Amino acid sequence: MNKAEEKLIISKLVYELTVADGFTFDLNVLLERLCHILTEYPELRVEPHAAILLVNPRGRYFQVAEFGLPHAWDTEYRWASGAFSSSRVDPTCRFEDMQIPVFAPQGIQNDTVRLLFLPLLNSEMELGYVLVQTARGYVPKPAQLDFMADLAHSLSGLVSRALTIETLHIREFELEEARTNAIRSLGVAAEYRDNETGWHIMRMTNIAQSIAKAMGLSDQQRDMLYIAAPMHDVGKIGIPDSILLKPGKLNAEEYETMKSHTEIGVTILTGNDSLIAAAREIAGSHHERWDGKGYPQALKGEEIPILARICAVADVFDALTSKRPYKTPWPTDEATTWIIEQAGTHFDPAVVQAFVKAMPEILRIRELYRDDIIDPRKELNLPPIERKQEEWVTWDDSLSVGIDTIDEHHRYLFDLINDLFDVVKHKRGAREVARVLKALEAYTKVHFRAEEQMMDHYGYEELPAQKHQHYAFEEKLDEFYDELHSNPLIAQFDVLSYLKGWLVHHIKEEDAKLHQLTLD
Numbered sequence: 001m002n003k004a005e006e007k008l009i010i011s012k013l014v015y016e017l018t019v020a021d022g023f024t025f026d027l028n029v030l031l032e033r034l035c036h037i038l039t040e041y042p043e044l045r046v047e048p049h050a051a052i053l054l055v056n057p058r059g060r061y062f063q064v065a066e067f068g069l070p071h072a073w074d075t076e077y078r079w080a081s082g083a084f085s086s087s088r089v090d091p092t093c094r095f096e097d098m099q100i101p102v103f104a105p106q107g108i109q110n111d112t113v114r115l116l117f118l119p120l121l122n123s124e125m126e127l128g129y130v131l132v133q134t135a136r137g138y139v140p141k142p143a144q145l146d147f148m149a150d151l152a153h154s155l156s157g158l159v160s161r162a163l164t165i166e167t168l169h170i171r172e173f174e175l176e177e178a179r180t181n182a183i184r185s186l187g188v189a190a191e192y193r194d195n196e197t198g199w200h201i202m203r204m205t206n207i208a209q210s211i212a213k214a215m216g217l218s219d220q221q222r223d224m225l226y227i228a229a230p231m232h233d234v235g236k237i238g239i240p241d242s243i244l245l246k247p248g249k250l251n252a253e254e255y256e257t258m259k260s261h262t263e264i265g266v267t268i269l270t271g272n273d274s275l276i277a278a279a280r281e282i283a284g285s286h287h288e289r290w291d292g293k294g295y296p297q298a299l300k301g302e303e304i305p306i307l308a309r310i311c312a313v314a315d316v317f318d319a320l321t322s323k324r325p326y327k328t329p330w331p332t333d334e335a336t337t338w339i340i341e342q343a344g345t346h347f348d349p350a351v352v353q354a355f356v357k358a359m360p361e362i363l364r365i366r367e368l369y370r371d372d373i374i375d376p377r378k379e380l381n382l383p384p385i386e387r388k389q390e391e392w393v394t395w396d397d398s399l400s401v402g403i404d405t406i407d408e409h410h411r412y413l414f415d416l417i418n419d420l421f422d423v424v425k426h427k428r429g430a431r432e433v434a435r436v437l438k439a440l441e442a443y444t445k446v447h448f449r450a451e452e453q454m455m456d457h458y459g460y461e462e463l464p465a466q467k468h469q470h471y472a473f474e475e476k477l478d479e480f481y482d483e484l485h486s487n488p489l490i491a492q493f494d495v496l497s498y499l500k501g502w503l504v505h506h507i508k509e510e511d512a513k514l515h516q517l518t519l520d
Contacts (some may be wrong), residue, residue, distance in 0.1 A: 003141060004394040008384065009037075009041065009147065021520070025161075025162035025165045025166060025429075026065075026160065026427050027052050027064060027065030027162060027489070028065045028066065028067060028427065030065070030158060030162075031050045031051070031052065031065055031066065031067035031130075032067045033130075034050060034051070034067075034130075034155075035048045035050050035067050035068065035099070035132070038132070039494070043144070044134070044140075044144065044459065044467055045134050045135040045138045046065040046116075046132055046133070046134055046484075047068075047113075047134060047135065047159060048067070048133075049067065049068035049069050049102070049113075049132075049133035050067045050068065050069070050130065050131060051063050051065065051066040051069050051130075051131045052064050052065040052066070052120075052128065052129070052131075052133045052159065053079055053084070053129050053131060054120070054127055054128035054159075054489055054490045055087050055089065055126065055127070055128045055490070056362075056487065056490045056491075057224055057483065057486065058087075058484065059087030060080070060494075061079040061080070061084045062079070062493040062494060062497075063077075063079060063493070064489045064490060064493055066439060068133075069100070069101070069102065069103070069133075070101045070102070070103060070108045070163070071425070072338065072493060073392060073424075073425070073496070074101075074108060075108055075407070076340045076497075077100065077101050077110075078118050082098060083095065083096060083117065083129075087126075088126065088127035089119050089120065089127065089129065089433035090117070090119060090127060091119050091121060092115065092119070092120065092149075092171075093117060093118055093145060093148040093149050094117050095114060095115065095116055095134070095138070095139075095140075096114075096115055096117060096134075097112055097113070097114050097115075098112065098113065098115055099111065099112050099113075100113060100115075104505070105294075108392065112139060113133050113136070114133065114134050114135065114136050114137070115131045115132065115133055115134070116131065116133075116134050116148065117129050117131060118130040118131075118132065118148060118151060118155055119152050119156070120155060120156045120159050120160075121151070121152075121156050122156055122160045123292055124325075127156065127159060127160070127163075127219070127236060127501055128485075129223060130141065130152070130155050130159075140437060147183055147400040151238060160340050163487060163488065165238055165325075166429065166430040166431075166488040166489060167430070167485060167488055169429055169430050169431040169488075170430050170431065170434055170484050170485060171433065171497075173431045173434045173435065174434075175461060177438070179275070180227045180275065180296045182276060183231065183276070183279060184229075184230050184231070185455060186226065186231060186234050186237075186455075187201060187231040187232070187234050187373060188383070193229040199369050199371050200318055200319075200322060201230050202369045202446075203318045203322075203365055203369045204229065204230075204232070204311070204315050204318045205226060205314075206365045206368075206369065206481075207255070207314040207317065207318060207358075207362050207365055208225055208226075208229045208307075208310050208311050209222060209225060209226055209229075209353060210316035210361040210362055210365065211310050211313060211314060211354045211355050211358050212225050212307075212310055212354075213358065213421040214354035214355075214358040215310070215350065215351070215354040216415040217306075221306075221307070222520070224274070224275065224278045224307070225278070225307050225310065225311075227275055227278075227279075228275060228278040228279035228282050229282060229307075229311055229314070231265070231269065231279035231282060231283050231288045232265075232282050232283055232298065232311050232315060233261060233265070233283070234264075234265045234268055234269065234279075234283055235261035235263065235264030235265030235266070235267075235268065235283060236261045237261070237268070238260070238261065238264040238268075239257065239258060239260070239261050239264075240257070242323075243257050243258055243326075244258070246324055246327050247325040249326065250304065253275055253411040258296070259295050260287075260289070260296075262283060262284050262285075262287055262295065262296045263284070263296050264416070265280070265283030265284060266280055266283060266284040268283075269283055273379070278307055281305040281307060281308050282305070282307050282308045282311050284296065284297075284308075285297075285299060285304050285305055285308035285313045286308045286311045286315060287312070288300075288303075288304045288308065288312070289345065289346050289347075290304070290309075290344060290347055290348050290349075291344075291345045291346070294303075294346075297520075304348070309348040309351050310351055310354075312346075313339060313347050313351050313352060313355050314346075314355075316339065316346075316347075317336075317339055317355070317362070318366075320335040320338065321335045321366065322371065323371065332363060332366070335467065336356070338358065339352060339355060340356065341351060347362075358372040358420070359383065360382065360383040360384065360385050360386075361385060363382050363383065364382055364385060364408060364412070367380060367382070367405055367408050368408065368409060368412055368443075368446070368447075369446065370405075370450070373453055373454055374405045374406065374450055374451070374453070375405070375458045376402075376403045376405075376406075376454065376458065376514070376517040376518045377518055378404060378405060379404055380404040380405065380408060382408070385411075387491045388415075388418055389484075390422075391414075391418050392417065392418055392421035392423075392496070392500070393414050393417050393418060393499075393500050393503070393504070394414075395410070395411050395414050398508075399507050399508065400502070401507065401511045401512050401514050401515055402514070402515035402517060402518055403514055403515070403517065405509065406451060406454075406514060409447045410503075410511070412447075412508055413440075413443070413444065413447065414503070416436065416439060416440045417440070417496075417499050417500065417503070419436050419439075420436045420437065420440065420492075420495070420496060420499070421496060423492075424492045424493065424496060425437055430484060430488035430489070430491075430492065433484065433488065433491075433492045437477070437480065437481055437484075437495065438481075439483070440477070440499075441474070441477045444473065444474060444477065445474065448470040448474070451466070451514075452466065452467060452470070452510075454517070455514075455517075458517050460514070460517060462510075462513060465510075466510060469506065469510060473502060473506075476498065476502075477495075480494060480495040480498070
């Protein structure tokens with residue numbers, strides 16, 4: 001290969017990788033294109049197998065992309081020996097025979113292959129390597145090594161560009177989070193005026209999400225609902241305490257004042273932003289009725305915005321089944337029957353139908369976000385939740401700690417980890433990784449605080465040690481989230497590996513001891 005041929009191949013590579021099919025930040029696609037081009041040149045003796053390994057701040061390498069090789073999650077192989085025992089990236093192109101996981105007739109197994117190391121470097125940091133498998137015993141000519149050095153330089157630019165794009169997506173997500181948190185805080189402020197625990201707003205929001213999913217609403221509508229639903233009672237900020245906090249039944253005049261919270265909410269939520277508009281519709285219309293006998297505008301049927309119709313069912317169901325100063329909670333079966341009876345009068349029949357379909361998830365939500373202290377002896381008889389077809393971490397009876405509610409918490413944490421795995425596996429991008437990681441972080445705190453409250457109430461001696469581990473885990477999640485900024489491609493694999501190992505170990509070694517609370 002002479003210089004002219006080298007330049008031609010490099011030019012073709014850059015064109016094929018960035019222009020011909022458009023630039024992609026999917027590194028698996030990039031590797032596939034790379035291998036297809038290189039195998040067109042027999043003298044390079046390249047095999048159609050490659051991987052990208054990037055190094056994290058603690059010096060550990062993670063396989064973030066592959067072509068013709070097993071996925072990282074299928075092998076859990078640790079790239080930790082030889083060249084990968086050091087966080088320093090060797091700037092020279094070289095060859096090394098290594099044992100790595102490969103596809104074989106009898107399944108995935110380790111085999112010795114010859115790998116070309118293409119260093120990934122930019123002006124700011126050492127990123128890692130592109131590994132390309134070559135024929136055994138292949139020894140390149142000097143001109144071919146020069147070509148590979150130029151190839152490594154080009155690939156460094158492409159991987160750096162992919163990292164930049166993903167980092168920008170993280171920034172966009174955080175800007176949206178800042179906006180939604182500011183909006184959501186208004187709903188929380190209103191909720192805390194008449195409900196000191198604040199759990200109603202979390203249950204209602206998640207119940208509404210379950211109904212929307214059962215109705216087949218789009219991801220965009222469901223995201224909007226999740227952010228806007230907590231604003232349903234924001235207008236209560238303007239209701240006097242003498243009425244809002246009254247322990248008994250309101251008289252006619254007080255009831256009219258209470259009803260004005262819908263109009264107050266509309267006034268507060270002024271603006272043209274789509275999120276504000278959705279929150280305004282929910283706040284202003286969640287007390288409307290399907291038959292037109294609701295308030296404040298006596299809207300009827302589909303005149304009522306769909307998100308408000310969903311929130312109406314979610315709000316009433318949780319209110320009926322929750323304890324209030326002026327009433328005892330209804331049993332869930334009685335509340336469910338009443339909701340069904342109100343289809344076509346109070347509620348949209350289609351929403352009620354979805355509510356019934358989503359009942360397994362709704363009953364679970366009531367256990368995950370409960371107002372009272374967890375009773376370690378309480379037996380749950382929840383209907384089974386539809387499981388994902390493919391799970392990365394699977395719950396089994398060996399993980400039970402003997403406390404049904406805590407087991408349900410743990411199952412939900414497993415579900416969130418599997419959601420994160422689904423995002424990573426299907427290359428949905430760092431933005432979605434950040435979203436799921438935030439959801440995991442939020443629910444982890446809910447679970448830990450509920451667990452600690454139970455331990456404290458029942459005088460569990462190992463509560464201090466449990467608290468120490470809980471806070472250390474929360475700090476670790478914060479650390480992973482911070483890493484999404486510096487290298488979003490590594491962080492998503494790093495956090496998956498950590499979560500699976502930590503949670504299973506913590507349940508088996510620490511939470512299993514909670515069983516003694518059922519014996520006291």
